[in-house]
Amino acid sequence: MSEPKILTERRGHLLLIGLNRPEKRNAADYELLNALAEAYGELDRDPELRVGVVHAIGDHFTGGLDLADVGPRIGPEGLSFVGETGVDPWGVSGPRVRKPVVVAVQGTCLTLGIELILAADVAVAARSTRFAQIEVGRGILPFGGATIRFPRSAGWGNAMRYILTGDAFDADEAYRMGLVQEVVDDGDQLDAALAIAGRIAAQAPLAVQATLANAVTAVRDGDAAAEAALQPALVRLAASEDAGIGMQAFLTRSTAEFVGR
Structure with missing residues (x-):
């Protein structure tokens, strides 16, 4: 039996949500998307949970969508992956999660990974992280909120510079644009995110x-x-x-x- 593609762990009032498909650079297939939405639903519903911490198993946060798996599932109404008890992690369909979410990223962070950051509340990046919003090079557009939130976060010109070219940028550039709030040494990103989440969880x-x-x-x-x-x-x-x-x-x-x- 294969491991779950999303791992959840409770630490006090925190819910750790781990992307767990490292052999595919945590590329998101339908199963991963659905399980991630279920984890956000758990965070939203449970009164004992106060903050979510999204991170990734392995060297990379995410290589983006697994288009071979997800592409054929895009129907006339778009892509639907949120079940009855789930919450859209990108907050573009249905209610948004009502609890704060902190994200820790490392390695490669493409497309939906950037959009997870933009939909969350605080983000920490390992120093060597590389980002890119490459949908236009695949013949589609960012559909997880980047067209809405990236310009708001980074400014119009900064956002268009990257979402219209698909060019890569590094953690320092992400910090300059306000995409992430802290850049730390490689390997320290989850601990830094947990520290911030713990401070939030200690409040009312x-x-x-x-x-x-x-x-x-x-x-x-x-x-x-x-x-x-x-x-x-x-x-x-x-x-x-x-x-x-x-x-x-x-x-x-x-x-x-x-x-x-």
Whole structure:
């Protein structure tokens, strides 16, 4: 029996989600895409899970889509791989995952790997990582959100420079453009991502999720929609058990142990 193409591991309030097809440079076939969506669904549903950490087994994050497997599955309505209990990791179909996601990348990071970073909240790259958005060289377009998010993250000219040429770029360039938030020595990327995820998970989870949701609302629906949601969110959070825990920790100068209620 073959190993799962997505490995999940719980570490406290973190869910580690590992791409596990190293013999194919973690190229995503249909089975991997579906299992990844299921892992995001688990992260979204489980109240004990506060942050997801996406990483890859082997030397490379991903070589992109396995077009030989996925190509024939693109039908009149596009490509569907999210089951009833899954959540689209790229956030372009259906609801977006409501918990923060931190991504650690290394080696080769092509196409959907870049789009996973763009759909996530924080990204860490190993220093030798090489990136490329090569869909136009394969006769298709990026369909995991790069056309939407890459210009927003990196600026129009920077994004078009790479998504219209398919040219490769390195980790320093990814950092310059704001695609990744930290560049670390090779081999340290997962530990660095886990450290960031742990800091997020230590905060009040309802407040983290509300903050993330409001930021997403601002991007998707505009500032006015986000502004209108601020006060109702504040009122709801102020009545939570965690708000009382946070206030008590402030008054006693102690470390808050939030419960997510």
